[in-house]
Amino acid sequence: MMNHSTYHEERFSAIFYICSYLVFIFSLSLLIPIALCVFYQEKDITAFLITFAITFSIGSFGKLRKRSADIRLRGRDGFLVVVIFWVLFSLMSAMPFLLDQHLHFSVADAIFEGISGITTTGASVISHVDGTAKAILYYRAQLNFLGGLGIIVLATAVFNSLGIGGSKVYLSETPGPLKEDKLTPKLADTAKHLWLIYVVLAILCASSFYLAGMNVFDAICHSLSTVALGGFSTHSASLGYYHSDAIELVGGVFSLLAGVNFALYFIAVNRRSLKAILQDAEFRFYISVALCVALFTICSLYFTGTYDFSQAFVHGFFQSASMMTDNGLMTNDINKWPTYVMILLLASSFFGGCVGSTCGGIKVIRFLILYKRSELELKQLINPRAVYLLKLGNTRVSERVTNSVYGLFFIYLLFAGLFMWIMLALGYDLKSAFGTVAACMNNMGIGYGVTISTFGTLSDSAKWVMSAAMLFGRLEIFPILIVFSRSFWRP
Amino acid sequence: MMNHSTYHEERFSAIFYICSYLVFIFSLSLLIPIALCVFYQEKDITAFLITFAITFSIGSFGKLRKRSADIRLRGRDGFLVVVIFWVLFSLMSAMPFLLDQHLHFSVADAIFEGISGITTTGASVISHVDGTAKAILYYRAQLNFLGGLGIIVLATAVFNSLGIGGSKVYLSETPGPLKEDKLTPKLADTAKHLWLIYVVLAILCASSFYLAGMNVFDAICHSLSTVALGGFSTHSASLGYYHSDAIELVGGVFSLLAGVNFALYFIAVNRRSLKAILQDAEFRFYISVALCVALFTICSLYFTGTYDFSQAFVHGFFQSASMMTDNGLMTNDINKWPTYVMILLLASSFFGGCVGSTCGGIKVIRFLILYKRSELELKQLINPRAVYLLKLGNTRVSERVTNSVYGLFFIYLLFAGLFMWIMLALGYDLKSAFGTVAACMNNMGIGYGVTISTFGTLSDSAKWVMSAAMLFGRLEIFPILIVFSRSFWRP
Ligand SMILES: [K+]
Ligand SMILES: [K+]
Known part of the structure; x- marks a missing residue:
C-alpha cells in the first residue's frame, strides 16, 4: 500500500498541475482582446496586459513544476478540481474588469x-x-x-x-x-x-x-x-x-x-x-x-x-x-x-x-x-x-x-428559495428577488423589477450573493456542498 | 364471476349510501347553531333551518334506500368517495352563508x-x-x-x-x-x-x-x-x-x-x-x-x-x-x-x-x-x-x-406555482399571489398583500380559483387528479 502522506502529496501535485494548465490556457485566451486593443487603439490594453502577465506566469510556473509520472486522482477529487477551477476561473475573469480604468468597477x-x-x-x-x-x-x-x-x-x-x-x-x-x-x-x-x-x-x-x-x-x-x-x-x-x-x-x-x-x-x-x-x-x-x-x-x-x-x-x-x-x-x-x-x-x-x-x-x-x-x-x-x-x-x-x-x-428549489429570501432580507421586493434569482441561478441573465435593465442597481452585498447563486446554479449545487461537507474530507 | 352491471350497481349504491350518511350527520350538526339562534334571538335562524331541512331530508332519504347486504368497494373507489364527499361537504357548508340575509354573500x-x-x-x-x-x-x-x-x-x-x-x-x-x-x-x-x-x-x-x-x-x-x-x-x-x-x-x-x-x-x-x-x-x-x-x-x-x-x-x-x-x-x-x-x-x-x-x-x-x-x-x-x-x-x-x-x-409545488401564476394572470401582484396561494393551498388562512386582512378583496374568479386551491391542498392533490384521470375509469 502507498504511503499516506505520499499519496496526499501526489494528489495535491496533480490538482495543482491541472489548475495551472487551466490558468495557462486562460492567459493565452487574453491575446485576442489584447490584439483588439491594438487594432482599435484602445487604452484598456493595460488591464489585459497585466492580467496576461499574472496568469501567464502563474500558469507556466505551475506547469513547469515537476509532475508526478502517474497522476492517481480518486473519483471524488474531481469535485475538488471542479470547485477550485471555477473559483480560480472567477477570480481570473474578474481581473481585467477590475483593472480597467474606464469601467470604475x-x-x-x-x-x-x-x-x-x-x-x-x-x-x-x-x-x-x-x-x-x-x-x-x-x-x-x-x-x-x-x-x-x-x-x-x-x-x-x-x-x-x-x-x-x-x-x-x-x-x-x-x-x-x-x-x-x-x-x-x-x-x-x-x-x-x-x-x-x-x-x-x-x-x-x-x-x-x-x-x-x-x-x-x-x-x-x-x-x-x-x-x-x-x-x-x-x-x-x-x-x-x-x-x-x-x-x-x-x-x-x-x-x-x-x-x-x-x-x-x-x-x-x-x-x-x-x-x-x-x-x-x-x-x-x-x-x-x-x-x-x-x-x-x-x-x-x-x-x-x-x-x-x-x-x-x-x-x-x-x-x-x-x-x-x-x-x-x-x-x-x-x-x-x-x-x-x-x-x-x-x-x-x-x-x-x-x-x-x-x-x-x-x-x-x-x-x-x-x-x-x-x-x-x-x-x-x-x-x-x-x-x-x-x-x-x-x-x-x-x-x-x-x-x-x-x-x-x-x-435546487431549496437554494432558489434561500437566495430569494436573502434578497428579500437585503431589502428587495418580491418581484425583483424572484426575477434576479431566476436570472442568476438559472444562468439566464434577464432580471425583473430593479434588475430588468441592468444588475448595476444591486447593492454590493446583493452582487456577492448573486455571484454565489450563479456558481451554485452552474455547478448544479452538489459539487459545492460536497466539497464543504465533512464526509468528503474524511479519509 | 359477478355480473358486470350488477357490480356497478352495487358500487354506485354503496357510494350513495356512504355519502347520504355523511349528509345526514352534517344536518344534525346544524342543530347547535339553530339552538344558538334561539338562545341569542338571532334572525339568521331561517338560513340554518332551510339548510337543515334540505340536508336532513336528502340524508334520511338516502339512508333509507335499501342498502346492499354486502358492500364491496374496490380500493380505488375510496378516491371517488373522498372527492364526492368533499364536493358535497363544500356545497352543504356554503348553504347557510348563501341563505343568510345579513351577510349579502x-x-x-x-x-x-x-x-x-x-x-x-x-x-x-x-x-x-x-x-x-x-x-x-x-x-x-x-x-x-x-x-x-x-x-x-x-x-x-x-x-x-x-x-x-x-x-x-x-x-x-x-x-x-x-x-x-x-x-x-x-x-x-x-x-x-x-x-x-x-x-x-x-x-x-x-x-x-x-x-x-x-x-x-x-x-x-x-x-x-x-x-x-x-x-x-x-x-x-x-x-x-x-x-x-x-x-x-x-x-x-x-x-x-x-x-x-x-x-x-x-x-x-x-x-x-x-x-x-x-x-x-x-x-x-x-x-x-x-x-x-x-x-x-x-x-x-x-x-x-x-x-x-x-x-x-x-x-x-x-x-x-x-x-x-x-x-x-x-x-x-x-x-x-x-x-x-x-x-x-x-x-x-x-x-x-x-x-x-x-x-x-x-x-x-x-x-x-x-x-x-x-x-x-x-x-x-x-x-x-x-x-x-x-x-x-x-x-x-x-x-x-x-x-x-x-x-x-x-x-404540490407544480400546482402551487400554477395557482400563483393564475393569480398573476387575474391581475394580482406577486406578493399577493404568493401570500394568497400559500394561505389557501396550505390551508393556513393568513394572506398577504391585498388579502392580509380579508379575502373579501378578491374578485369572484379569484375566489373560485382559491376555493379549488384549498381543496387541492387539503386532499393532497392526487385523489383529485386520479378521479379525473383516464386510467381510473378504465375497467
Ligand atoms: K444566459
Ligand atoms: K388554517
Whole structure:
C-alpha cells in the first residue's frame, strides 16, 4: 500500500498541475482582446496586459513544476478540481474588469461581471454597454464562450465519470440512439468532438447574424455568447438595438439550437440523418414545451394589444426562446409586457434546455423524468399491486437515477428559495428577488423589477450573493456542498 | 364471476349510501347553531333551518334506500368517495352563508367561506366579523372542527387503506414506538380513539382560553378552530382583538400541540409516558424547526425595532407557531412586520405539522425524508459504490415511500406555482399571489398583500380559483387528479 502522506502529496501535485494548465490556457485566451486593443487603439490594453502577465506566469510556473509520472486522482477529487477551477476561473475573469480604468468597477462589480461571463449567465452591471471599449465587449463574449466550453468539459469528462448530472443520465444510461454509437470510447475524444460541434454552431450563428444585418464584430460577439447560451450583448438594449425582425429570428432559432444536446448533433452528423435527433425523448419534450411557451407568449402579447400580430410573433418567439433556454438576449421593451407573461418566462428558465448543451436551470430531461414519475405515481395509486417501471424511449430509468433527479430538484428549489429570501432580507421586493434569482441561478441573465435593465442597481452585498447563486446554479449545487461537507474530507 | 352491471350497481349504491350518511350527520350538526339562534334571538335562524331541512331530508332519504347486504368497494373507489364527499361537504357548508340575509354573500363568497371552513383554512371573506351573528360565528368554528374530523377519518380510514399520504408512511411503515402498539387492529376503532384525543384537546384548549381571559363563547369557538388548525376567529382582528399576552401564548402553544401526530398522544396515554412522543423522529424535527422559526422571528422583530423584547417574544412565538402549523390565528399588526419575516412565515406554512394532525401543507415527515434523502445523495456521490439505506429512527424507508414523497413534493409545488401564476394572470401582484396561494393551498388562512386582512378583496374568479386551491391542498392533490384521470375509469 502507498504511503499516506505520499499519496496526499501526489494528489495535491496533480490538482495543482491541472489548475495551472487551466490558468495557462486562460492567459493565452487574453491575446485576442489584447490584439483588439491594438487594432482599435484602445487604452484598456493595460488591464489585459497585466492580467496576461499574472496568469501567464502563474500558469507556466505551475506547469513547469515537476509532475508526478502517474497522476492517481480518486473519483471524488474531481469535485475538488471542479470547485477550485471555477473559483480560480472567477477570480481570473474578474481581473481585467477590475483593472480597467474606464469601467470604475468595485471588486463586487468585477467579480459579478466575471462570474456572470464564465457561468454563461450574461447578467451585466455595466449600465452603458454601448460606450464600452470593443476589446472589453469582445472579452465578455469570449468569457461566455469559454464558460460554455468549460461546462461541456465538465459535463463530459468530469461529471460523467463521477456519475453526476444529466450527462450521466443520458450518456451512460440511455441506450437506443445514443448507446449504439457510444460516442467514442475515450472521454477526451468525446469532449473534442463536442467542442467541434460547438465551434461549427458558432460559425453558423455568426454567419446568420451577419447575413441578417449585423456588422462583423457584433455578429462574432453575439454568436460567441449565443452558442454558449450566455447572452452578453454589445449593446445596452441587447438585440432590441437593431430593430430587426431577421436578427431577432436568428437569435431565437440559435437559442433553441444551442439548447439541444450536442451529442445528438454528433450522432446526426455521423449517420447523416436527423432521425436520432427527432426520435430523442428529451429533444421532443424540449421542443414541445418551447413551442407551447412561445405560442402562449405570442398570443398573450397579441390579445393584450401589446403588439400587432407580426411584432407579437417575432418578439414573442425570440424572447421566449431566449429566456427558456437561459440564453438571455432581449428585445428592449419587455418591461412593458404583462407581468404574468414575464413571470412565466422567468419560471421557464428553471426548465432550461437539454443536458449536453450549455443551458442553465434544472434541465429538460429532469423535468421529463419527474413528469413521467408522477404519472406512474398516479397509476400506482390506482393499482397498488402493479409494478411500474419508468422508461425513457425504450430504456428503463434506474431508481438511482430517479433518486438523483428528485434530489437535485429538491436541493435546487431549496437554494432558489434561500437566495430569494436573502434578497428579500437585503431589502428587495418580491418581484425583483424572484426575477434576479431566476436570472442568476438559472444562468439566464434577464432580471425583473430593479434588475430588468441592468444588475448595476444591486447593492454590493446583493452582487456577492448573486455571484454565489450563479456558481451554485452552474455547478448544479452538489459539487459545492460536497466539497464543504465533512464526509468528503474524511479519509 | 359477478355480473358486470350488477357490480356497478352495487358500487354506485354503496357510494350513495356512504355519502347520504355523511349528509345526514352534517344536518344534525346544524342543530347547535339553530339552538344558538334561539338562545341569542338571532334572525339568521331561517338560513340554518332551510339548510337543515334540505340536508336532513336528502340524508334520511338516502339512508333509507335499501342498502346492499354486502358492500364491496374496490380500493380505488375510496378516491371517488373522498372527492364526492368533499364536493358535497363544500356545497352543504356554503348553504347557510348563501341563505343568510345579513351577510349579502354572492355564490362565490359562500362557497369560498364554506370550503375555507371545512378545509380548515380559515380564510374569510367577511370584512366585519365582529358585527356578525353569534350563530354564524359558531357555525364557522364548527365547520373547522368538522373539517378537521373529516381529515382524521380520511387519514386513518381511507388514505391509510389506500396507501396514500403520510399516515401510510407513519402508521404502517414505521415500527419502533408506533408499530409495537399497532394502535388497534380495526381502523374504525383507531379513528374513534383519535377523535377522542381531538375532543379532549379541544376541551383543554377551551379551558385554557377561558382561564386566559376569553368569555365562554369565544373560548369554545377559538378552541374548536384551533385544534382543527382552522383559525376562524370571532373577531376581525383575530386574537389581536384581546391585546392579551396570555391568550396569544395559549394560542401559540395549542397550535403547536394540535400539529403533533394524534397517534403519538394515543400511545403516550396508553403507556402513561411521554417517551414515545419525545423519541419520535418526525416530532423532533417538527419541534426543532418550529423553535428555529420562532427564534428567528422573535429576534427579527426585536432587532428591527418593531417591538420591545417581551412583545417581540409573545407576538413572534404566537404568530410563527400559528402560521407554521397552518392554524392561521393572528395578531392584528402583522402588516407592519418586515417583508422577509412575513415571507419566511408564509413559506413555513408549506412545512406544516406532523401527519396524523389536522395541519395543512406538505407536512414535516415528507421534508424529513427529503432532507435525509439529500444527505444520502451527497454521500452517494462521494462514495459511488457504497449502498445507502434511508432510515427514520430505526426503520428503513422503502423506495416506494420515498418515491411517493418526492412525487407529492413535485406535484404540490407544480400546482402551487400554477395557482400563483393564475393569480398573476387575474391581475394580482406577486406578493399577493404568493401570500394568497400559500394561505389557501396550505390551508393556513393568513394572506398577504391585498388579502392580509380579508379575502373579501378578491374578485369572484379569484375566489373560485382559491376555493379549488384549498381543496387541492387539503386532499393532497392526487385523489383529485386520479378521479379525473383516464386510467381510473378504465375497467
Ligand atoms: K444566459
Ligand atoms: K388554517
